[in-house]
Amino acid sequence: MDVKRVDILDEFIGGVRAMAPLTVAVVPIGLVFGAVAASKGLSSLEATMMSALVFAGGSQFVAMDIWMHPASWGALAFSALLVNIRHVLMGASIGTRMPSFSGPAKYAAMLLLADEIWAMAELRAGQTRLTPAWYAGLAIPFYCVWVLTSLVGSLVGAFLGNPKAIGLDFAFPAVFTVLVASFWKGRETGAVLAASAAAAVLVHQFLPGVWYIAAGATAGAVATLVTGAGQEACA
Amino acid sequence: MTLDPSTFLAIVAMAAATALTRIAGLVLIRFVAIGPQQRRALEAIPPAVLMAVIAPTALATGPAETLATLATAIAATRLPLLWAVAIGVFVVAMGRAMIGG
Numbered sequence: 001m002d003v004k005r006v007d008i009l010d011e012f013i014g015g016v017r018a019m020a021p022l023t024v025a026v027v028p029i030g031l032v033f034g035a036v037a038a039s040k041g042l043s044s045l046e047a048t049m050m051s052a053l054v055f056a057g058g059s060q061f062v063a064m065d066i067w068m069h070p071a072s073w074g075a076l077a078f079s080a081l082l083v084n085i086r087h088v089l090m091g092a093s094i095g096t097r098m099p100s101f102s103g104p105a106k107y108a109a110m111l112l113l114a115d116e117i118w119a120m121a122e123l124r125a126g127q128t129r130l131t132p133a134w135y136a137g138l139a140i141p142f143y144c145v146w147v148l149t150s151l152v153g154s155l156v157g158a159f160l161g162n163p164k165a166i167g168l169d170f171a172f173p174a175v176f177t178v179l180v181a182s183f184w185k186g187r188e189t190g191a192v193l194a195a196s197a198a199a200a201v202l203v204h205q206f207l208p209g210v211w212y213i214a215a216g217a218t219a220g221a222v223a224t225l226v227t228g229a230g231q232e233a234c235a
Numbered sequence: 236m237t238l239d240p241s242t243f244l245a246i247v248a249m250a251a252a253t254a255l256t257r258i259a260g261l262v263l264i265r266f267v268a269i270g271p272q273q274r275r276a277l278e279a280i281p282p283a284v285l286m287a288v289i290a291p292t293a294l295a296t297g298p299a300e301t302l303a304t305l306a307t308a309i310a311a312t313r314l315p316l317l318w319a320v321a322i323g324v325f326v327v328a329m330g331r332a333m334i335g336g
Contacts, residue, residue, distance in 0.1 A: 043237045046246065053250035063249060071245035080249040084256040086284055093277045096269060102263020110257045115288070117286040122281045167328030170300070173292045174307045174323030176285045181311040183282035191280040193286045198285035201295050215289020221276040223283075228275050 008133045015137020018124070022116045023142050025171045026057075032147050033060055040067045044154040051150035054116065055143060058210065059083035083210045089217050090118045097125035105132050112139040119179045139234020188227050195223035299330025 030051070037047035037060075054060055059080040066079060089109050098106055109132065117138045124130045182221035183189060199219035270279065293304035307323035314322070 002275055021320065024317075043239075044240065046242050049238075049243075050246045050249070053246055054253050056253050059249065059253060063245075070239070070241035073241070073245040073248040076245045077248035079250040080253040081256065084253045087256035088251070088259045088263065089277075090284065091282045091317070092259070092263045092278045095261045095264050095272075096277065106261060107258060110261055111254060113257045115284075119285060120283065167303075167324040167331065170292075170324050170327040171320060173289045173300070173304065174248065174320040174327075175316070176236060176289045177293070177304050177307040177323065178311040178316050178319045180282055180285045181308055183285070192283050196283040196286040197290040197294065200290035204291040204295065212291060213284060213287045216290060217280055217284045219264055220279045220283020220286065224275040224279045225272065225325060228272055 008131075011131050011133035012137040015120075015134040015139075016141055017137075018120055018134075019138045019142055019148070022120070022175060023145050025175055026116070026142060027149050028053035028144055028171065029057055030149025031153035031156075033057065034150040034155070035157030036061070036064045037150070038154040038157035040064050041217075042067075042154070043067060043150060046152040047154040048147060052147045054080065055112070055146060056080070056084050056087075057114075062210065086115075086213050086217060087113055089221075090115075094121055094125065097122070098130060100129055100131050102137075109135050109139070112143060114142065115138075116175070117142060119176075123179070123182060171232070183186055188224065191223045191227050192220040237279055297331075299327050302330050303327035 010015065034044075034047050037050070038044070042050070050060055050063070054063075062079050062083050063076050066075060091113060094099040094113075095106065095110070098109070099101050101109060117135075121130055121135055124134060180193065194218035194221050200212040200216035267273070289304065290299050294301060303326040304322045306326045307319050310319035310322045
């Protein structure tokens with residue numbers, strides 16, 4: 001039993017380590033979210049509660065964009081649904097790669113799904129067995145830092161400078177760029193990335209909101225059908 | 236520390252909508268059979284989503300962002316994640332300072 005417990009702890013710490021750069025990178029984002037929420041008239045309790053219950057940065061920023069007093073729950077829920085629709089695809093993808101998770105553990109893990117956590121979990125599942133302990137190591141510190149920095153941001157909001165001035169807003173695109181590079185598996189990946197980028201830029205130009213993410217994901221998946229059909233024709 | 240009832244309702248509604256998107260993927264794969272073609276399409280989703288998230292920043296925001304994305308991608312092939320990200324942030328800050336953006 002002791003041996004098993006050490007294994008679980010090792011796995012957990014492995015997850016924490018792998019996630020550390022992203023956990024650091026989320027600090028400025030959480031601070032900015034808290035500060036923006038405070039500027040929109042949300043109390044620190046409300047801003048922190050949103051981060052704790054919603055835990056999806058993109059949709060929280062969009063919510064702040066369309067925030068009114070009193071809050072319109074229908075519009076906010078609908079926009080959260082649209083921004084986060086990508087979770088459906090992400091969950092369908094990682095859900096097939098969790099053989100060592102029990103049914104309830106799978107659902108619990110999904111409730112903590114976030115772009116960064118999911119990307120690291122996919123990467124791990126491609127290399128070795130993804131365990132619940134390793135996933136917890138990814139998710140728990142990241143979640144706690146997101147909630148805490150939202151609280152701090154809402155308290156000190158006015159004192160934070162403009163993150164754009166020192167390039168910190170680029171931290172997440174940069175992280176995602178590195179992760180994209182790590183998914184590279186040859187020409188088929190190139191076709192997926194080209195299709196996704198083209199669709200995303202196009203939709204981003206002409207449609208408001210975050211449809212571009214769904215468009216890019218769909219275009220990338222459709223690209224495999226085309227390249228896959230080509231492979232089968234050759235074979 | 237105040238909690239406005241309509242704000243509370245909005246937060247709970249957002250949380251419920253988001254939880255729905257998080258669970259739906261698992262429910263989906265229970266009812267849809269995954270063949271080799273579906274698997275290829277599902278495997279394409281991770282890089283495609285990430286690419287879609289960065290594409291407007293990387294390709295349609297300004298020269299500083301495009302340059303920084305390129306620098307990050309090149310750095311990623313030989314340096315650990317944190318270094319590549321630091322290089323990206325540095326390049327974008329310098330780029331904006333020099334060429335505006």
